[in-house]
Amino acid sequence: MATMLAIKAKAIKTYVAMESFFADLFADKNIVKFEGSGATVVFAVKSLNQVFKVPTRDGLKFFQIELDAIRNAEFAHDLGYVYAAITTANAEMIRQIPKKCNALCGVGDPIVSMPLLSGTTALEALYTKKIDTQIIARAIVDHVAKLQGHQWYNTDLKLENIQLTDDGRVVFLDWGSLCKKDSNCPTATFAVIGHTTCPRTCGSLAAVLTLAELFKLPIPDDRKLSEGVYLDLREEVLGKLENPHDHRLRQNTINAF
Numbered sequence: 001m002a003t004m005l006a007i008k009a010k011a012i013k014t015y016v017a018m019e020s021f022f023a024d025l026f027a028d029k030n031i032v033k034f035e036g037s038g039a040t041v042v043f044a045v046k047s048l049n050q051v052f053k054v055p056t057r058d059g060l061k062f063f064q065i066e067l068d069a070i071r072n073a074e075f076a077h078d079l080g081y082v083y084a085a086i087t088t089a090n091a092e093m094i095r096q097i098p099k100k101c102n103a104l105c106g107v108g109d110p111i112v113s114m115p116l117l118s119g120t121t122a123l124e125a126l127y128t129k130k131i132d133t134q135i136i137a138r139a140i141v142d143h144v145a146k147l148q149g150h151q152w153y154n155t156d157l158k159l160e161n162i163q164l165t166d167d168g169r170v171v172f173l174d175w176g177s178l179c180k181k182d183s184n185c186p187t188a189t190f191a192v193i194g195h196t197t198c199p200r201t202c203g204s205l206a207a208v209l210t211l212a213e214l215f216k217l218p219i220p221d222d223r224k225l226s227e228g229v230y231l232d233l234r235e236e237v238l239g240k241l242e243n244p245h246d247h248r249l250r251q252n253t254i255n256a257f
């Protein structure tokens with residue numbers, strides 16, 4: 001089981017890595033490179049108030065999954081996902097891509113563009129600000145339940161993929177985490193042994209782990225968990241969400257996971 005310290009160390013490491021990355025690489029203050037999974041390059045062009053996402057050489061498969069989700073799960077825009085559009089890279093856009101990032105993007109290739117959101121990720125906020133974890137938890141439960149209503153799943157949900165904006169919104173990032181019911185290769189950092197190709201189980205586990213991290217519960221180190229470990233953690237998370245005055249929350253949660 002990871003300790004609280006390990007979780008905190010992860011948050012601090014991300015933060016420090018981001019800071020040093022900015023300092024070393026970007027003399028151009030107009031471009032801000034974000035820390036992501038490594039499969040893609042994500043950067044903001046501040047003068048345009050836009051964020052762009054392009055694949056790296058190793059991330060083409062994940063980028064394709066992301067493009068498919070943006071094209072096929074348009075309803076997710078109404079379920080708290082950041083507005084995302086697919087545009088075609090032109091020479092000027094390609095010039096903006098930080099050189100050291102190994103991006104694989106030429107003129108005419110698809111590129112994802114989003115509005116630049118204010119605030120920080122939920123992970124960063126958890127260790128640097130005072131936040132209401134129950135409000136965030138409810139947004140997560142609501143999001144997961146509604147997605148499931150469309151038979152789509154957020155199989156790589158995590159606090160790094162949730163942005164808390166300065167005006168109090170909980171916004172889900174990373175369309176590459178979305179997959180539909182009949183897909184058998186969900187993008188998932190964690191999986192339940194025996195169910196690694198099941199989008200619904202991966203989505204449920206991701207939600208349980210995200211809520212566990214939010215509530216600062218000890219979470220397993222392993223990426224493949226037994227059914228028993230998963231079910232115990234799910235119970236623990238449900239307990240933390242329990243609110244006797246909010247039957248809808250309870251019902252949504254049970255339905256969602």
Ligand SMILES: Nc1ncnc2c1ncn2[C@@H]1O[C@H](COP(=O)(O)OP(=O)(O)O)[C@@H](O)[C@H]1O
Pocket residue numbers: 034035036037038039040041042051053082114115116117118121160161163173174175176
């Ligand atoms: N529209 C946005 N506005 C502000 N920050 C963003 C936006 N999109 C992504 N980010 C930042 O970039 C990081 C990586 O983006 P993400 O889409 O999760 O990429 P990856 O698929 O590589 O993980 C996020 O954790 C967040 O900090």
Ligand SMILES: [Mg+2]
Pocket residue numbers: 036037160161174
């Ligand atoms: Mg991400």
